[in-house]
Amino acid sequence: xxxxxxxxxxxxxxxxxxxxxxxxxxxxxxxxxxxxxxxxxxxxxxxxxxxxxxxxxxxxxxxxxxxxxxxxxxxxxxxxxxxxxxxxxxxxxxxxxxxxxxxxxxxxxxxxxxxxxxxxxxxxxxxxxxxxxxxxxxxxxxxxxxxxxxxxxxx
Amino acid sequence: xxxxxxxxxxxxxxxxxxxxxxxxxxxxxxxxxxxxxxxxxxxxxxxxxxxxxxxxxxxxxxxxxxxxxxxxxxxxxxxxxxxxxxxxxxxxxxxxxxxxxxxxxxxxxxxxxxxxxxxxxxxxxxxxxxxxxxxxxxxxxxxxxxxxxxxxxxx
DNA sequence: CTAACTGCAAACATTTTGCACAACT
DNA sequence: AGTTGTGCAAAATGTTTGCAGTTAG
Numbered sequence: 001x002x003x004x005x006x007x008x009x010x011x012x013x014x015x016x017x018x019x020x021x022x023x024x025x026x027x028x029x030x031x032x033x034x035x036x037x038x039x040x041x042x043x044x045x046x047x048x049x050x051x052x053x054x055x056x057x058x059x060x061x062x063x064x065x066x067x068x069x070x071x072x073x074x075x076x077x078x079x080x081x082x083x084x085x086x087x088x089x090x091x092x093x094x095x096x097x098x099x100x101x102x103x104x105x106x107x108x109x110x111x112x113x114x115x116x117x118x119x120x121x122x123x124x125x126x127x128x129x130x131x132x133x134x135x136x137x138x139x140x141x142x143x144x145x146x147x148x149x150x151x152x153x154x155x
Numbered sequence: 156x157x158x159x160x161x162x163x164x165x166x167x168x169x170x171x172x173x174x175x176x177x178x179x180x181x182x183x184x185x186x187x188x189x190x191x192x193x194x195x196x197x198x199x200x201x202x203x204x205x206x207x208x209x210x211x212x213x214x215x216x217x218x219x220x221x222x223x224x225x226x227x228x229x230x231x232x233x234x235x236x237x238x239x240x241x242x243x244x245x246x247x248x249x250x251x252x253x254x255x256x257x258x259x260x261x262x263x264x265x266x267x268x269x270x271x272x273x274x275x276x277x278x279x280x281x282x283x284x285x286x287x288x289x290x291x292x293x294x295x296x297x298x299x300x301x302x303x304x305x306x307x308x309x310x
Numbered sequence: 311c312t313a314a315c316t317g318c319a320a321a322c323a324t325t326t327t328g329c330a331c332a333a334c335t
Numbered sequence: 336a337g338t339t340g341t342g343c344a345a346a347a348t349g350t351t352t353g354c355a356g357t358t359a360g
Contacts, residue, residue, distance in 0.1 A: 020358095056352085059351075081349085
């Protein structure tokens, strides 16, 4: 919706055609950002909108999007992959952490500050050159922490 | 093999029986530590050893092990879950990072120093209480970095 | 017009489940 | 004896693929 032309460019410069299905999947991702949608959720949102699309096309499209850096494929251990728009996919890829609440299951995003220290450390100790990272932090969000405190008598 | 009795304790104090199948799965995990084995790999190693066990028992066993903190379930985005022994599962759970080489696919383990800063930061900014984390760092190991340099003319 | 893309259905791979039998306690 | 665990086969789940028809360039 917003930078639709740079989306189209990204597709074409990587040798893929710009099709209505791909535009539709992209617009669902834009409208729901920064949500982490599964292929099926996207498929359902599209059919609810009376757009006829095959689930396999959604999968294929998300595969392409992830390959060319339009989306990130993320996994929250619930048995299915989720896809989120890469912010500013023209510029540098700035992946973020996911804060996964063990209480309510909600997922928040946090910027990946402080990772540089860790990456330098790993480079030094392991001679391992980091290109990308995936950080999942499990715990309790503010709301669920509060709830726990009340239930357990602020233990 | 090594702390077999504390393994048995852990099982029993969590209300599970100590069975030969569970001991066998545990010993495979010990012998192959710190590898990250899939359910099927464990199943194959056991049948090669002429031990008769069902694949579903392996899955059920690994599920229990993970629930009671004997193993960690980890996922390297290749479509199947892997399981690794939690070191010193009597004491504190000290999860480590995984360095996943994009060149050769090898996975190294790195201790999770420096995560405390990050966790404190997240607690401050998001009021999110971290219980556990999963950190995957993608990049190139020393060997593959070297190979890349030679191939591309030390660019 | 040709190559790339789509939709459907069937295939796949991993994991889970129902059930009869076996093993613990 | 009664609960818990096991093995098999079948089901379930998420994802991929083959193919005939459609669309893009």
